[in-house]
Amino acid sequence: MSGEGDLDRFKNLDFMKMDRRTFLKAVGALGASLFLQTYRGDIVRALEFAETRIVWLHGGECTGCSISLLNGGEPDVLQAFSRLNLRLAYHEVLLGQQGIYVDGKMEGTSELNSEILFEEVIAEKGYILVAEGAIANGPKGTGKYCFLGGKSYKDIFRRTAENAAFIVAVGQCATNGGVNSADSEIRDLMDFRGVAFTMEDRDRGILTEYGLEKPVININGCPPHPDWMLLTLAAVVLGKIKVPDDLPYVLDEWLRPKIFFPPDHVIHDNCPRRGYYDKGEFDTVVSGPKCLWKLGCKAPYTHADCAIRRWNGYHSLCPQSGSPCISCVSPGFPESSRPFFQEIEDAGIVGTSIDTVAKVAIGASLLAVGAHAVRRIAIKEKPEEKGKQPEEKEKKSEEKPEKEEVMPEEKPEEKSETAKKDQGDE
Ligand code: SF4
Ligand code: SF4
Numbered sequence: 370m371s372g373e374g375d376l377d378r379f380k381n382l383d384f385m386k387m388d389r390r391t392f393l394k395a396v397g398a399l400g401a402s403l404f405l406q407t408y409r410g411d412i413v414r415a416l417e418f419a420e421t422r423i424v425w426l427h428g429g430e431c432t433g434c435s436i437s438l439l440n441g442g443e444p445d446v447l448q449a450f451s452r453l454n455l456r457l458a459y460h461e462v463l464l465g466q467q468g469i470y471v472d473g474k475m476e477g478t479s480e481l482n483s484e485i486l487f488e489e490v491i492a493e494k495g496y497i498l499v500a501e502g503a504i505a506n507g508p509k510g511t512g513k514y515c516f517l518g519g520k521s522y523k524d525i526f527r528r529t530a531e532n533a534a535f536i537v538a539v540g541q542c543a544t545n546g547g548v549n550s551a552d553s554e555i556r557d558l559m560d561f562r563g564v565a566f567t568m569e570d571r572d573r574g575i576l577t578e579y580g581l582e583k584p585v586i587n588i589n590g591c592p593p594h595p596d597w598m599l600l601t602l603a604a605v606v607l608g609k610i611k612v613p614d615d616l617p618y619v620l621d622e623w624l625r626p627k628i629f630f631p632p633d634h635v636i637h638d639n640c641p642r643r644g645y646y647d648k649g650e651f652d653t654v655v656s657g658p659k660c661l662w663k664l665g666c667k668a669p670y671t672h673a674d675c676a677i678r679r680w681n682g683y684h685s686l687c688p689q690s691g692s693p694c695i696s697c698v699s700p701g702f703p704e705s706s707r708p709f710f711q712e713i714e715d716a717g718i719v720g721t722s723i724d725t726v727a728k729v730a731i732g733a734s735l736l737a738v739g740a741h742a743v744r745r746i747a748i749k750e751k752p753e754e755k756g757k758q759p760e761e762k763e764k765k766s767e768e769k770p771e772k773e774e775v776m777p778e779e780k781p782e783e784k785s786e787t788a789k790k791d792q793g794d795e
Contacts, residue, residue, distance in 0.1 A: 565624055587620075665708065
């Protein structure tokens with residue numbers, strides 16, 4: 370989301386003629402509510418004959434992503450889906466019809482029986498599969514640690530994924546395993562997987578286990594912001610992001626839309642407590658007004674637009690309401706953020722060296738990280754460095770710039786057209 374000037378500019382554009390780049394800027398600037406209100410008429414025209422079916426599955430998770438979507442408010446999910454001509458063909462939590470018995474027997478019509486409905490829907494093929502929740506692969510690859518209606522979720526997910534046009538994985542569990550894949554005594558036994566990744570490991574995504582290649586968009590977060598989910602769906606159903614062709618240009622290396630998880634922006638940049646950070650004024654107990662860095666805030670290396678878009682009706686975000694950011698959108702979450710409420714330079718990250726922290730928690734965008742945080746991490750004292758003067762350590766850290774790998778924003782052939790269009794707009 371941007372300033373007033375941008376809002377006015379985007380409100381007056383012709384939706385039908387928007388290219389992908391302008392569309393993405395518009396959704397980033399306006400948010401779901403304003404975007405759908407502003408372009409309501411245009412969207413209806415664009416979708417006159419098209420209906421997109423969504424099959425929304427739930428695996429190992431808390432249903433928080435669906436709750437977040439339902440908390441979206443304006444528009445609510447029904448308004449948004451109706452405006453986007455999305456048909457929620459199957460959603461285990463929101464569907465009303467769940468296995469009705471008549472005279473002691475299961476009623477055999479899809480209106481009344483979710484299992485029959487599910488089989489009919491996936492037989493039609495070509496829907497968008499929205500995956501919420503991790504997929505249990507254990508024990509020993511059987512998937513038996515997560516059963517739904519007498520079937521393993523691993524099998525349900527595979528069959529649904531095979532017939533999907535593409536997959537949108539929502540929430541940390543589906544994208545990277547989330548809390549299911551956190552360190553524990555039963556982690557390896559349960560063997561929960563994300564769709565395309567398990568934590569940072571692409572080779573352990575469940576699609577790799579199946580040997581199935583499908584385009585995947587990851588909407589990280591625990592839970593994700595309703596805008597991230599709704600506007601990503603809007604972008605693909607309106608044809609502004611073509612799947613799979615456009616994905617390498619609009620997603621980051623973790624398959625997250627760069628418009629919501631900007632490689633060159635961290636939450637700390639726009640935190641309302643930032644002034645305190647810059648003055649070096651930190652809270653050391655909760656409920657104070659100052660910077661939360663010493664209480665473990667991870668926002669200085671977290672790439673998401675939480676501080677610009679804000680949550681709960683665009684009003685607040687975690688550090689604003691008093692909770693340190695726990696970097697719930699990072700691919701290694703929760704492991705890469707633990708311990709949650711301890712300053713990183715004091716605590717390190719459980720089970721990792723500081724070099725691993727840089728790779729895991731900060732990802733491939735170190736150059737884009739708030740300079741203060743990078744410096745703090747980079748100059749973390751190594752045993753052999755103890756005793757050196759502070760300026761010597763600082764100098765050493767600056768001699769070793771980290772490399773940044775960011776996907777190109779646009780296809781090469783589109784750059785000149787977009788540039789021309791931007792000049793025209795101005
Ligand atoms: S460290 Fe956290 S609380 Fe402090 S300014 Fe940055 S984002 Fe805000
Ligand atoms: S501020 Fe941090 S913890 Fe809160 S939603 Fe954003 S990424 Fe997650």
